[in-house]
């Protein structure tokens with residue numbers, strides 16, 4: 224079955240997340256748009272960055288254009304509406320602002336190219352997504368900007384596609400290990416402890432949870448930079464530390480020492496800001512990280528070509544990534560093979 | 562001077578007659594001064610699309626390198642009529658104007674935190690915007706009545722900046738990035754945005770980036786509310802921040 228049909232059967236919204244700039248998010252988006260083209264699936268499209276402009280602002284290389292079919296719904300900024308040549312019917316000018324002007328929702332009347340620049344923050348993106356569904360979109364695709372991941376949160380989209388590519392490193396092994404690392408963060412296991420799941424909806428700010436599921440709230444506006452203070456509040460009865468915000472390497476280090484009798488609990492993988500090496504070391508020391516809301520990674524797309532003029536054999540890169548990530552579909556969006 | 566009618570769809574440099582394409586450029590080549598060096602410079606200029614390229618000055622830099630000044634005629638043209646550069650589209654108020662605007666519309670102190678982040682140690686840019694004495698005759702934010710400006714300095718980690726913004730209930734965060742080699746500024750800037758998202762404060766804060774290679778357009782793509790490049794002054798940023806606060810009802 225085509226990827227787009229699978230996605231459409233299971234989900235209302237899917238985010239496309241790049242592991243780096245030029246990892247091929249827009250190519251992935253176009254791949255899905257093309258798959259949908261001769262189907263009856265009505266797509267809703269937006270971007271948390273900017274898509275469809277001809278030149279990349281940083282590398283000055285050419286970027287793919289976005290060609291959309293009739294009945295697609297798009298959410299984009301007012302000031303760039305005229306920059307495409309698709310025929311658009313404006314459905315609504317929303318109150319959501321973007322630096323390029325208010326976000327407008329349009330229905331494509333005559334196929335053609337469009338530029339996409341939606342709201343740049345996740346909470347507005349969520350509301351825009353809901354509006355597109357209200358206007359009849361079967362499946363909303365949200366392209367994340369550059370390497371930004373926030374819209375992959377299950378709070379915002381039902382599932383995600385990770386776009387990776389040669390651009391990550393000139394060393395194919397590093398491309399694979401980095402991709403596998405980020406995928407593993409997105410795929411962090413959901414907590415299975417039923418008693419904890421019972422109190423899931425009480426968890427809205429950082430706290431320490433003991434073996435009788437009592438919550439102890441530290442007095443801090445944010446846990447960022449207060450890893451040590453949090454660690455000092457734990458004792459042998461501590462079972463979980465729930466973190467409601469960003470989880471950095473230094474936070475994980477502060478909380479990973481001695482005989483670890485607790486699991487670190489977060490909402491989802493988009494909260495983690497660590498790197499491959501530190502994370503690997505901490506895992507060795509016994510770090511346990513679980514999530515309340517697992518992210519569904521539906522596929523990993525691979526762009527075997529880097530914009531700076533090197534590339535890897537597509538088959539090999541796809542195979543190595545498949546081996547490293549397990550049962551997730553890996554697709555070379557340039558070759559088109561599944 | 563002879564002034565003809567300018568065709569804005571095909572502009573090229575002006576020397577002393579319209580469209581003569583005359584331009585001057587200077588650069589250094591890592592070779593010793595001599596005829597071969599001059600010839601290398603000329604060949605380079607030709608490859609750059611300059612005809613009648615001539616070396617009008619060259620001198621030895623002492624380490625086997627040569628500095629050149631060249632003239633040549635540019636063969637390329639640019640269509641000026643279709644250029645559109647997104648800018649922070651605002652009537653900038655001066656310091657007094659901003660202070661008055663705060664007093665009338667916000668009615669409390671505006672908290673603005675600034676830092677040069679990541680591995681970047683170039684403080685002059687952010688100091689120009691924030692420090693009391695300012696830059697080029699424009700006072701910095703620290704001097705503004707109604708603005709509490711906190712400059713965290715250089716090489717500030719994103720997590721430290723976010724923690725500080727939360728601790729101080731910041732209204733705006735200003736980030737400076739000067740080193741852009743290998744595009745290190747890009748992931749550093751996006752990481753800050755994502756950290757703010759994870760902390761749930763992104764939509765409550767005006768987030769601004771600045772630096773010599775940052776345009777408004779790029780900053781927006783990275784998830785910032787605005788970007789300020791060379792030639793920016795404190796009153797530009799201040800105008801943007803206070804107007805956004807009112808527009809986005811963040812008072």
Ligand code: B12
Nearest residue numbers: 681682683684685686735737740741742771772773792793
């Ligand atoms: C001074 C200087 C230094 C000083 C910095 C001292 C200090 N405390 O800042 C020192 C000697 C430490 C230094 C070190 C290095 N430097 Co240096 N440095 C410069 C230099 C000469 C001037 C920069 C400057 O101060 N400009 C003046 C300010 C006022 O301009 P500005 O930063 O553009 O700021 C304005 C706007 O951009 C804007 N703005 C800037 N930030 C912000 C933020 C906000 C929120 C807003 C609204 C606006 C705004 O407003 C400002 C006022 O209009 C430049 C070359 C040049 N002539 O530009 C190189 C330069 C920036 N350095 C460079 C490099 C490579 C380095 C080093 C890596 C060198 C090395 N190999 O070690 C190190 C890096 C150190 C580090 N970790 O960051 C390169 C950067 C190349 C690149 N694009 O990445 C440059 C361009 C030199 C070059 N041509 O190669 N450097």
